[in-house]
Structures are given as C-alpha cells and as structure tokens.
Amino acid sequence: MTKRPNIPAEIKRRVLVEAGHRCAIHTCKNPNVDIHHIIPWAKCQEHNFNNLIALCPNCHRRVHNGEIDQKSLLMYKASLVKREIKETDLENTQKSINNFSSNIESHQSVLLSEQNNNEYKYSIDFEYPHFIPNMGDLRQINVLLEAQAIKALLCERLRAFEQLFSETNHSDNLILKNLLEQGNAYASSFKIIVHTEGIITIRQSIYYYSSGAAHPNHFTTGVNYFRNPLISINLEHLFTDSLKALDVLSDYCIKILELENQDSEANEWVRDGAGRNWENYDNFVIDENGIIIFFHPYQVGSYAEGERIVVISSRFIFPLLKENTKLHLLWN
Template sequence: MARPSIPAEIRRAVLVEAGHRCAIPRCGETELDVHHIVPWEACKNHEYSNLIALCPICHRRAHKGEIDRKALLQYKAALTAGSGPGMQANFEAPIVEIRRRIFERNTDVPGFTFQFDFPDFEGLVQRIVSKNVEAWGYELLADFRHHQETVMPVKEEGNPDTESFYKVPSSLRGSYQIIRNDDVVISLEYTLDRFFTGSAHGGRNTRVQNFLISPFQPITARDLLAENSSLGDLSELVRSRLLSNRQYSENWVIKGTEPKGDNFSNFVLEKNGVQFIFDEYQIDSYAAGRQKLWIGYDQFAGIGNHSLFSKLAGNDF
C-alpha cells in the first residue's frame, strides 16, 4: 500500500512549531522536510508528536544515525515546550480588537481585497493554535494572489466589454466562529466568502480548524476513527443518518459522502458530539445552503476513537 501524504493541517503545525526553520539548534536552514522520529515503516502513521522539521542535510544525518532518535525527541520536546524557534517570532498581522487580521488591498487591474480574521488566544499552546491559523491565512492569501495573476484575463484599454468585466474587484473574506475553546480542545468554524471579478455571483465555503490542547495535535477526520475503522465506515454512518431525513435526495447524499477525505474534512467538535458541515452542492442544491449533521460520540457504533472521545467529552462519555 502506498504511503499516504501527511495531512496539510499536521504538516503546517510541524513547520509553524519550528518557525519554518530546521529544528536542530543553530542550523537555521529554511528548506525543510518533515521527518518521522520513529520511522514510518515502524509506526505507519503521521502523528504530530512523532514529526519534526529538518533541513535536507539534517534529515540525511538523522537517517544515518548521526542525529539519534533520543536527540530528536529532545529537540521536539523543546519545540513543544515553546523554547524552540517557532515561538520566538512575532505575529506578522496587526491586532484588531480581540482578534488579528490579515488585510491586503490591490488597486491594480484586476484588483482585489483580502481580509482574514483569526483569534489571538492566550496561553502557550493556544498561541501555537493562533500561529497555525495565521499560517493558513497567509496560504489562502498566496493562493488568492496566484489566482488573480494567472486566471484573470488582461484588461484591454478602450474595450467596453472588458471595462464592464472589471467593474467589481475580486474579494475574499474569512470570518470565524469559536465552537469550543477550553483546556481540552479548540474548534473553529470558518466561513470563506469569495467573489471573483466577472462572476455572476459569489461563493461560500466552510473550512474548520480543530486542535487537541494536551498533547497538542491537529485533529483530522481520520483521528475520529478507531485504528481498525476506515472512511468507508464513517461514510456508511453519515449516509444512514442523512437518509433517515427524507428531505435529502439519495443520489445527492451518496455522491457527497463518498469515502474521500475532502467529503468529511469539515467538522467541529462540541462537548458531546461532532457536527459535520456540508457546503452547497455537496448533499443538496445551492438554494438549500449549507447543511449540518450532529452525531454524538456515543453514536459512532464501534468505529470511533474511544480514547479521543473520552477526552473530548470528559466524564460525560
């Protein structure tokens, strides 16, 4: 079986933790790999606690044993404790009231406005969460700039068709809702409102950010499942719950809940259950808007990660 790629949320967290520099003290290189401290062949997973950012040279030294596993664990512990380079850098985005904002306006043609808000949490681990969300915001900005530079057609001076086309600039606005913030987990629901110049209407997407606090760990859909369970099991559970509600078309639901990671990437974590979020066109029409499905931790029927759910629910699970 081919080795799966490291989830984007976990890779980002590892790089942010190290300040996008090699985790070996006094190395400082910025060209980075993500290394498994316990080799992939032995662990067969991409746990955040087992991953560390290394430059290609230090990565090769680690594989040769010149930097041994015990040393790597010590470097990882220093990063996790906040004494590594990842926690030394200041935020780039200025603070706006109780949150921070990444803002950019481009008055060229085609022009655009980008605004992305994110929470500025207090506490050592919580600030790691804030820095991860900030890094994601800058990824969105880079993608948005790239779209403007490569997809938008060039304006033709004096052409009335293109003059009309560029009347309204592109925009992207990211706003969030804190679903849960305690000593166990931080769960954020993001709404991304996009409009591209020349479009008939805008679009709205949901994205989420979920982090376990201790030990710090980005939470993906795969983390919700027991070791012997699969996305196919999750797909069957979600489908059965959705189809019990007669408002949904079976064809829509089957297509939108195929056992693919993207279909289940949007979820938030509440005290006693998981809220799955489905954007327009996923399980219903655009006019129906976003749809949500809540499943209690005790309703995962043997396929759920009991250890994680116990931690999330506390004594109530």
C-alpha cells in the first residue's frame, strides 16, 4: 500500500476559495472545514480539483455514512462553480435581472432527472430554466432549452449503454474495475446572466463523472439569444469587419492565456486552441460587462488545467461592433 501524499497547497487553496472557506453544502456553511474526495481516494489515487469538496466535520461524517450520496456532492459542486463565478467575473449579474423593468416576465427552474441502478449505472440531473409566460419568443426559447436537456439525457443513456459492451468493462485491472462500479453521473445547473427585452443569455455549468475515470470533470456552456425576433447570437456576425475582430479577439485571448501559463511549452496549445478560427470562439456568454469566453478542457492546455476562461470587456469590443445592435443598449 503506497502512502497517500498531502493535497498540494495550491489545489487545497482553490477548493477552499471555491467554497468561500465554508462547508460546500450551502444551507450549512459551517466555517470549520475538511477536504473530501468525491470519488474516494482508495479508488482514484489522485488529488484533482474537480474531485475535491470542502465539508464541515458534521456533513463530512454524513457523507461517509451514506446519508449524503456522491450524486448530491456532484450537484453541490456544480452549484459552487456558479457561486465562484458570480463573486468574481459576474458581480453585476444579479443587477441585470433586478433592473429588468417589467415584472411580467420571470422564470422557473426545471429539473430533468433520471437514475438507473441496473446493469449499467448512471444518473443525470439537468436543471434548466423555463420562462414565463410561455408565449412568443419565450416559448421558443423554452422549447430549445427543453430539447437541450432531453438531448443531454439521451446522450447519457447511450453512453452508459455503450460502456456495458466496451472492452474496458471487461478489463481485469482492479482499480479500473473499482472505478467502473461508480457508474456515470451528470449534474448541470444554470444561471440566467442577462434577461432584458432584447437579449437573454444563460450559463450552464456541468459536472460529470464518467465511469472508469479517476475524477469528475467540469465545463460550461453559454446560451445567447437576441429577442424579437429570436436569433441565436453568433460572435462572428456581431462585427463590421469580422476578420479584423477575430484577429483582435484571438490576439487578446492568446496573450491572457499565455500570461497564465506556468511553462512556455503550454503556449503552443494556446496558439492552436485560441487561434484565428471562429470555431474556437463558439462557447461564450454575454454579460453586462462584456463577453466571457469558455475554452473547453484540452482546447488551450493540458487536461490537468481543465476549462479556461477569458473575460473580454465591452469597452474593448465596442469600437468593433456593427451599428445599433441590441448590445449597445446592454453595454451603454
């Protein structure tokens, strides 16, 4: 039996900051915390940020005696990401919703949930918004959001089913066998970033654990619409000179990402994944202060770093915009 190394200080700090140095179970918030491995150390044998969660001794005990299950922990972890982002980049998020002049429009939260404990194990909890009233372009957005949730559910079913017949499932590696027993888990939570008469943007935060993997993963997707008429926002079409805008965006993102890199070898990934290609810029969310670009895990770096985010200020983009877009109203 190999000795378990300590959690590296940098990772430990991130886990604590993510939870605000309090228990990650938001109704508890006890300031006295331990760090828990969602997929147990005995199975994963590594300290990965996505697999770690801050818990107070009381909640920690409830986890270990099975009162709070792994699936719930993934959901708590997914909601922490929301909080972390809100407290840093998106301080003004709430404002845009509160400022929304007419109180007629609002939304409810819908949870699409399915769990299978038979021969192939998986669970999915997909939380998405349902706008009220269910009329006009809000009804169209509702249809799209529901379809997106159902699609995720079907993909998870298919993935779990395919794993049943995969080679890895018949491996005789003990650690792998152990990990496969966990089953797949998928937890998604949302946050409405902008809701005005002209624009709706939503950020979907996803935590998923793939059976057989050593730790869970996290990524974000952005949903952005202009309203009346409903048009899916495509960055490429926002600018007078789209080639010039691509140059500016790409140069800026590469510079920021390279500054964050610890070793220059990783810069090659960055130049590739954030290079001058609109496909590299299709995952973003528009907020009151500008555009937040999400780079998928692997897109601009090695996997260990996970998802990378670059925030681009509206002031920076403003001069490049076409005239009189709905963004002018938002960013004025």
